[in-house]
Amino acid sequence: MLLAAVWLQWWTQANEDHPNEDIGYWLGVYVALGMVTLLGCAFADLYVATILLVCDILTNLQRLQIGRGSQNLQEISRCPSRYDHVVRISISALKRYLG
Numbered sequence: 001m002l003l004a005a006v007w008l009q010w011w012t013q014a015n016e017d018h019p020n021e022d023i024g025y026w027l028g029v030y031v032a033l034g035m036v037t038l039l040g041c042a043f044a045d046l047y048v049a050t051i052l053l054v055c056d057i058l059t060n061l062q063r064l065q066i067g068r069g070s071q072n073l074q075e076i077s078r079c080p081s082r083y084d085h086v087v088r089i090s091i092s093a094l095k096r097y098l099g
Helices: 002-017 023-066 070-098
Strands: none
Touching (some): 002 023
């Protein structure tokens, strides 16, 4: 967001010299910078959710290797609900940033 603040200063200075000239240019770049920031935040949330998911998968795999027989089946049956939670968090984060 630092670049957007600098852009706003440049826009203000240009507007003092030439009032309301090239408003589409200045506003378009400012909106584009905002969209890049918004998408960056959304992808950062997905990245964190993906890392959490991978860590959870690795933890579960370690548990499955330690467990025996029917315990493995119980662990496997509990796994999807954990991943659904991470997916729901990712989707809600995307909705928050894009919606």
